Amino acid sequence: MFTGLIEEVGSLKRSYRQGEAMMLTIEASKVLEDAAIGDSISVGGVCLTVTELAGSTFTVDVMPQTYRHTNLKDLRPGERVNLERAMQAGGRFGGHIVQGHVDGTGEVVSRTADANAVVFTIRPNDSSLMRYVIPQGSITLDGISLTVVEADKASFSVSIIPHTLRETALQFRQPGSVVNIECDVLGKYVDHLLHFGKRADAGARMEAGGLTESFLADHGFM
Structure with a gap:
């Protein structure tokens, strides 16, 4: 989880693409101060996992789902990207709840x-x-x-x-x-709970859950 407060602007050093799979190597400084393999770093708002560390760079994998739904596929060497390490428990929450899951x-x-x-x-x-x-x-x-x-x-x-x-x-x-x-994760969860029973899953109709718009209205939430 992240806060949306950017720690530094990094630079794409190189990228490797095979179909809709990518590897990005990014030059940075501050986010690497305590970085380890397996850590999460937000790159341009996308939560990615550090797979390699080398000097002033780190490398991440980009899977097809992320490739298709973000602007990472458009990055070219030398372009600048916002970087933020995952939020530490007990730290200041200066922004809002950011998952790094781009909509x-x-x-x-x-x-x-x-x-x-x-x-x-x-x-x-x-x-x-x-x-x-x-x-x-x-x-x-x-x-x-x-x-x-x-x-x-x-x-x-x-x-x-x-x-x-x-x-x-x-x-x-x-x-x-x-x-x-x-988008704000709180809004997405509320929307999902309100409309879960109205949506189709693999073509099958699902039964409505207990949380409905009328329930919220009856209890003073709307």
């Missing part, structure tokens, strides 16, 4: 100045993700814990303070760039 990608539609901030508008490639995006709610872009300022049916905006822009790879994102999106 999909989105395109940067616009980047505009707003006094000391920069507003990024993002359009998810899968519009169904917008059901989890609410104004003043939390969202993760390329591993960065951010607050949604506006949202409609097709896109949402986040406002970036100078420190966050300066200390993350978001500074390199321009209109047309593709970013990884992880």
